[in-house]
Amino acid sequence: MLIALTRAVAPSLNRCELTHLARAPIDVALAVRQHEQYEAALREAGCSIAHAAPEPDLPDSVFIEDTAVVCDEVAVVTRPGAASRRPETAAVTASLRAFRRVEAIEAPGTLDGGDVLVAGRTVYVGVGARSNVEGARQLEERLSPYGYEVRLVPVNGCLHLKSAATLVSPTAVLVNPAWVDALVFASLDIVVVDPGESFAANALLLGDRILYSPAYPRTRALLERRGLRVVPVDLSELAKAEGALTCCSLVFKRDTDLPSPSSTLIAESRIPLKGIQRDPARSASWAMPSF
Numbered sequence: 001m002l003i004a005l006t007r008a009v010a011p012s013l014n015r016c017e018l019t020h021l022a023r024a025p026i027d028v029a030l031a032v033r034q035h036e037q038y039e040a041a042l043r044e045a046g047c048s049i050a051h052a053a054p055e056p057d058l059p060d061s062v063f064i065e066d067t068a069v070v071c072d073e074v075a076v077v078t079r080p081g082a083a084s085r086r087p088e089t090a091a092v093t094a095s096l097r098a099f100r101r102v103e104a105i106e107a108p109g110t111l112d113g114g115d116v117l118v119a120g121r122t123v124y125v126g127v128g129a130r131s132n133v134e135g136a137r138q139l140e141e142r143l144s145p146y147g148y149e150v151r152l153v154p155v156n157g158c159l160h161l162k163s164a165a166t167l168v169s170p171t172a173v174l175v176n177p178a179w180v181d182a183l184v185f186a187s188l189d190i191v192v193v194d195p196g197e198s199f200a201a202n203a204l205l206l207g208d209r210i211l212y213s214p215a216y217p218r219t220r221a222l223l224e225r226r227g228l229r230v231v232p233v234d235l236s237e238l239a240k241a242e243g244a245l246t247c248c249s250l251v252f253k254r255d256t257d258l259p260s261p262s263s264t265l266i267a268e269s270r271i272p273l274k275g276i277q278r279d280p281a282r283s284a285s286w287a288m289p290s291f
C-alpha cells in the first residue's frame with residue numbers, strides 16, 4: 001500500500017512564490033476542485049491519502065513535495081530555498097513521524113524536494129535557484145547509510161530538477177534537454193519531451209500508470225506509443241503558481257510493506273553518529289559537474 005501525503009490548497013495561493021512565470025490570477029476555488037480530482041486519481045492508483053495540517057497563510061504549502069524526501073528507510077525534511085516556504089516543514093515533520101524516522105537538512109544547506117529525483121539507489125539532486133551543494137551533501141550524509149548515492153545535476157531555466165526530468169517507469173526518465181543535460185541520466189532510458197512542450201517533463205509515476213497534465217498532448221502521444229498508461233489530471237490553476245503533478249504529494253510505501261527488519265540490519269548498523277566525518281575519498285564528488 002502506498003501513502004500519498006497531501007496538503008490543502010491555501011486560500012492565500014495568489015501570493016505564491018514565482019520565479020519563471022509572470023503572475024496571473026489564480027482561481028483558488030477551481031484549484032481546490034482540481035486538487036480534489038488529483039487526490040481521486042491518487043486513490044484510484046492505489047494510494048491511501050494522508051493530509052498534513054493545512055497552512056492557510058503559507059501560499060505554496062500545497063506543494064508538499066518540496067518539504068521532504070521520503071525513502072523506505074528514512075524521511076529527510078528539507079530546508080526550502082525560498083525563505084517564505086521554510087515554515088511549511090513543521091507540520092510535515094509531524095505527519096511523517098507516523099511513518100518514518102525523520103531527519104532534517106540544516107542551515108546553510110537548502111534543498112527543495114522538487115529538486116530530488118530518486119531512481120533506485122541513485123538520488124539525482126538539481127542544484128540551482130532553490131537547492132545548494134551543501135543541501136545535497138547533507139542529503140547524501142543522511143541517505144548513504146542505506147546505500148543511496150547522490151549525484152549533483154546542474155539545472156538551468158526552470159524552477160526544479162523535476163520541472164526538467166521525472167521518471168515515467170522505474171527505468172525510464174522523461175526529460176526536457178533545454179533545462180537539464182539528458183546525459184546525466186545515461187543509465188536510464190531517456191524519453192525527450194516534444195520540443196514545443198517545455199513544461200511537459202513532469203509526470204507522477206504510480207505503479208502501472210503516470211498521472212500527467214492534459215496540456216501536453218504531443219508528449220503524451222510519445223509516452224503512449226511506448227506503452228505507458230497515461231492518466232490525465234488537470235492542475236492548470238496550480239501550474240500558474242509554478243506547481244505540477246509531482247509537487248502536490250509525497251508518495252511512499254506504508255511501513256508495513258517494507259523489507260523485514262532482518263534485511264535492514266546491515267544498513268542500520270552503518271548509520272553514522274552525528275558529526276561523523278565523510279570518507280575523504282568521496283569528497284571530490286561535491287564539486288559540481290560541468291556538462
Ligand code: GLY
Pocket residue numbers: 016017018019060063082159241242243
Ligand atoms: N510557487 C512554487 C515555488 O516557487 O516554490
